[in-house]
Structures are given as C-alpha cells and as structure tokens.
Amino acid sequence: MATSNLAYFNHAGASLISTAVLDTVVAHLQLESRIGGYAAAMQQQPALDQVYARAAQLLNCDTDEVALTDSHSRGWRDVLSCLQFSPGDRILVARSEWGGNYAALAHMAQRSGASLEVIPCTATGEVCLDALAHMLDHHVRLVSLTWLPANGGLIQPAAKVGALTRAAGIPFFLDAAQAVGQLPVDVRALECDVLTTPGRKWLRGPRGTGLLYVRRAFLSALTPPVVDHFTAPFGQGRYTLRPDARRFETSEAGIAARLGLGQALKEALTQGIENIQHSIFAKSQTIRQALAHIPNVQLRDIGLAQSGLVSFTFDHCTAKTAQTRLNAQGIEVALNGLAFTPLDLQARGLTDILRASAHTTTTDTDIDRLIHAVSQIAANA
Template sequence: MNAQPLAYFNHAGASLMPTSVFNATVSHLQREMRLGGYEAAEQQHEALQAVYSAAAQLLGCDLNEIALTDSHSRGWRDVMNCLHFQAGDRILVGRSEWGGNYAALTHIAQRDGASLETMPCASSGEVCLKQLAAMLDKRVRLISLTWLPANGGLIQPAQQIGTLARAANIPFFLDAAQAVGQMPVDVRALNCDVLTTPGRKWLRGPRGTGLLYVRHGFLSQLRPTAVDHFSAPLTRGNYLLRDDAKRFETSEANVAARLGLGQAIHEALSVGLDDIQNIVRKKAHVIRTHLKDMPHVQNQDLGTQHSGLIAFTVDHHSAHEVRAYLRQHHIEIALNGVAFTPLDMQARGLTEIARISPHITTTDEEIARLLEVISHLRHIAP
C-alpha cells in the first residue's frame, strides 16, 4: 500500500517552496553551469534589482533601505554589532525574545557592561505598554523585540512599542521572522529602525536568504565591523561606506537563491498579505478549536490575538514523542525547546512544546488528518 502524502505543518520553520520559486532558483543554477557565475549574474541584472524593489514594496520602505542577506540572524547580528554600549546603559528585550537574539545581546551586554532587562508583560504575554513607558529613561539605549515569538501564537504590540521608542529617541530593532510573509508589514507604521526576516519561513523562499531593513535616518549611526569593495567602494582614492543599506552586503552572494527569494516575494504580493493573513488565521483557528476539545491536549498559546503558530503539549508525551508519532503518519510538525525562547519558556515552566503552523497551501483534508492522529495520542501508552 502506498504511503500517504506528507501533510506539512512546519511553515514557521521552513515553508515548502512553490514550484515557481524552485524553477527560478534552479534555472539560474543551470545558467551558471552554462555561462559561469559572473556572466549569468550580468544577464540577470534587472531581475536582481527587481528583488530589492519587491522587498521594498513588501515592507513599505524605500529601495535604499533594503539589503539582501543569507538569513535573519546574519542581518540582525551585523547591524547589532555596530552598536556599542557603556556601563550603566540599559538594553530592553521582550520576554518572548528569540534565543539567538538573546544570546547575542547577553554577550554584548557582558562585553560592554550594560544591563539586559526584560520588559514587563501582562498575564496574556504581551508587553505591558504602561510599564514599559515608565521604564524608559536616558540610559535605555536599545529596545529589541521579537514580534511573533517562535513558541506559539502570541503577537506582540510592535507598533505601539515602536511609537514609544521613537518618541524617546531609542533605537528599536524588530525581529519579524514569523511575521513577514504571514501578515502585512509596514515599517513606517511600526516605527522600527531595523527589521530582519529570513526568506525560508512564511515567504516560502529558499533557505539561505533574508531581508534586512535599515531606516535611512538611522543608517549614518552604523559602521559595519567588516567591509569589502562592494560595501565600501573606492571613491576618489578612499574606501567610503555606501550611503544605503547595502553597506551590509558583500560582493559575493548566492544569486540563484536571491532570484528564488524575489519570486517568493512576488508570489506573496500577488496573493496579497491581507488575504494570506486571513487564510492562515482561519486555518489556525480551526486547529486550535479542535485541539481545545481534546482533554489530553493543552494549548500553550499566549496572547489576545493569535498568529498562525499553534503551541501545544500532550499529557504523558513529550513534544519529541508527539512529533515522532505524527511522522509515523506522514505528518510534519515542529518542536521548540527552552533554547528557542528561553525567558518565556522558563517563566512558564515549559521545557518544550509541539508546534503546528499551517499556510495558505494547507488543505482541509490535511488538517483533518492532523487532528485525527493527535486525538489518537490519548490512547497511546507513554
């Protein structure tokens, strides 16, 4: 008997690429095979420039505020490493901060003698705006926020936090890894100085791609720790930093992956981010509703509004066991441990959660299969 087709529910980790994205990527690799990397890139010059235009449209910014990266982490880290703090300076993070960001900020704070503090949150998990406003003083030098955390459906009030940060003239870094491609994003409304995202998640682009937004008015404060002749071209006998966000790029890049990313952005814009958000929310709502009716399942989502990430645990079964059981039935989900969102997981006494994330391509039949198999876990001995 043939195995059932894979039902994929880990789009928050790495989405399945559309055929058009795959074709755009592979076609360029074939072009490189025929012509060589440089000649192939020259032929695709206009298509590569269009990637920046599409990214600017996606994020609601100007063309010169976009850089292409090989990951969220690379863009976030390269800009963060431009900042320098002093003893007594304060860095604020959300309780749901991504573990990679938190590790980097811990290192920076220890290096410079700054204090790393967690913004107070309500019982629902969102940052408490009133308490945050009371925390802001001249010693706060940075606010870093993960907009949609990796361990559940919480949506942080990024726009309101950005408004507070801008009024206080405090740099605001926004990790939008789980937002871009899942929901509309407008960096002007968000009042963020820096925004980062990978291409592999909700955008359904190739792995090894990412977007970096740097507000043009903030760029002059940022001097990358390393440059080359692309990021700091030779001008009148001197190497001068570019006056756009491409000062965070280098002369070498995976052109095929970038063209794939451009196609993925085009796909998202063609569908419409409002429509994508509505479809994902409806599918996630169906899953959450049915999981809540299962007595052996505990929903672990925080927030008053929910994204397409669904966190849960199952009585007498670890998240590893839940994922393994689902894999036996050709269903793929994710699991998150403490390392992914350490502050929030530790605060709630969680060691790991299972995570479901549908996309617009997820079918009703796949959702029914997922729920049926999870319901069977009630009868499976630990």
C-alpha cells in the same frame, strides 16, 4: 512544493517553496553552468533589481533601505555589531524574545558591562506598554522585540512599542521573522529602526535568504566593523561606505537563491498579504479549536491576538515522542525547546512544546489528519 503523502505543518520553520520558486533557482544554476557565475549574474541584473523593489513594496519602504542577507540572524547581528555599549547602558527585551537574539544581546551586555533587562508582560503575555514607558530613560540604548514569538501564538503590539521608542529617541530592533509573509508589514507605521526576516518561512523562499530593513535616518549612525570593496567602494584614493542599506551585504552572494526569493516575493504580493493572512489565521483557528477539545492535550497559546503558530503539549507523552509518532504518519510539526524562547518557556514552567503552522497550501484533509493523529496519540499515551 507539497508532496501528496505529507501533511506539512512547519511553515513557521521552513515553508515549502512553490514550483515557480524551484524552477527559478534551478534555471539560474543551469545558466551558471553554461556561461559562468559572473556572466549569469550580469544577465540577471534586472531581475535582481526587482528583488529589492518587491521587498520595498512588501515592507513599505524605499529600495535603498533594504539589504539582502542570508538569514534573519545575519542581518540582525550585523546591525547590532555596529552599536557600542558601556557600563550603565541598558538593553530592553520582551520575555518572548527569540533565543538567538537573546544570546547575542547577553553576550554583548556581558562584554560591555551593559545590563540586559526584561520588560514586564501583561497577564496575556504581551509587553506591558505602561511598564515599558516607565523604563525608557537616557540609559536605555536599545529595545529589541520579537513581533511574533516562536511559540505561544502571541502577536506583540509592535507599532505601539515603536511609537514609545521613537518618541524617546531610542533605537528599536524588530524581529519580524514570523510576521513577514503572514501579516501586512508597514515599517513606517511600526516606527522601527531595523527589521529583519528570513525568506524561508512565511514568504516561502529558499533557505539562505533574508531581508534587512534599516531606516534611512538611522543608517548614518551605523558603521559595520568589517567592510569589503562592495560595501565600501574605492574612489578618490579611499574606501567610502555605501550610503544605502547594502553596506550590510558583501561582494559574494548566492544569486540563484536571491532570484528564488524574488519569485517568492512576487507570488506573495500577487496573492495579497491580507488574503494570505486571512487563510492562515482561519486554518490556525480551526486547529486550535479542535485541539482544545482533545483530552490530555494542552494548548500553550497566549495573547489577546494570535498568529498562525499553534503551540500544544500532551499530558502523558513528551513532545519529542509525539513528534516522532506524528512523523511516522507523514505529518510534519516542529519541536521547540528552551533554546527558542528561553525566558518565556521557563516563566511558564515548560521545557518544550510542539508547534503546528499551516499556510495557504494546507488543505482541510491535512488538518483532519493532524487532528486525528493527535487524538490517537493522546488516547494511547
């Protein structure tokens, strides 16, 4: 929910929730204060069921393939923890892999003796599909890809990677944190086994929410290392894992936040993802074209196709200083350091970048303010 004096360009980090999402969250908290959390949740069960239905509609999957999480990282990590690696096993990632994923995989490889390898990329930054095809052998146990990396504007050829991994029978994890809500997403066409996203980014949902998709045929191979009475209900004298993706949930959850996510999903579906994509891409291109003409400012976007994430640096001003100066003028942008995309930034000789991400709520006036402020900083640096 935008404020009149804030030009907000960090929707790729945590977008501004709508008034309806805010009202939904607050209304449920008020209900909990009157009748208690359990009774309130029971009363809202039809609305909670709709969250799964809307998520399935958005991703083009079945509701039993969807779990609700508290973040992308939680869903991604919980499924990863089901996999077992041994010495000689290989894990493949792109150069632009999200730093959180890469850290988890590096830890897993170090602990198990598996090798973590980087897929070569093309001159424009995308995964080299020919190189990937040659790397896929019976030792490869996982391919992990960040579809829209945290910086650089890159859009990876996720569906083509999925076609290669499916043909080779290798699990494919797709980090869609920057894609869901910005691009049309069809998990069937993507041929991924796992897809994760938080609710707080392009979906404009509350923090502490997320979606996890697990392909039904892949789910049977996944046994969470820890369960509770919700994920493995007790019956006939024993605990049995749930047959659906909700085996990755727990018995406790923030119901108000989940209902807020459901409202955000409803709004995205009503507006139409294609319409949202068109608006975001048009605004990001306007920003790119303007930044490209400002002396002492360098665009850091790569890729044949580019998303709504616009990355740039200043020649004579650090990213942190520039961010501080922009914030002082009521302009919010993100600062991404090595932790976000360590392999990509190091390969390109960068330590950090500024990132501007507009959404459908971003106005022409907001964009004008951003460009004017960047021009002033560049001229006075």
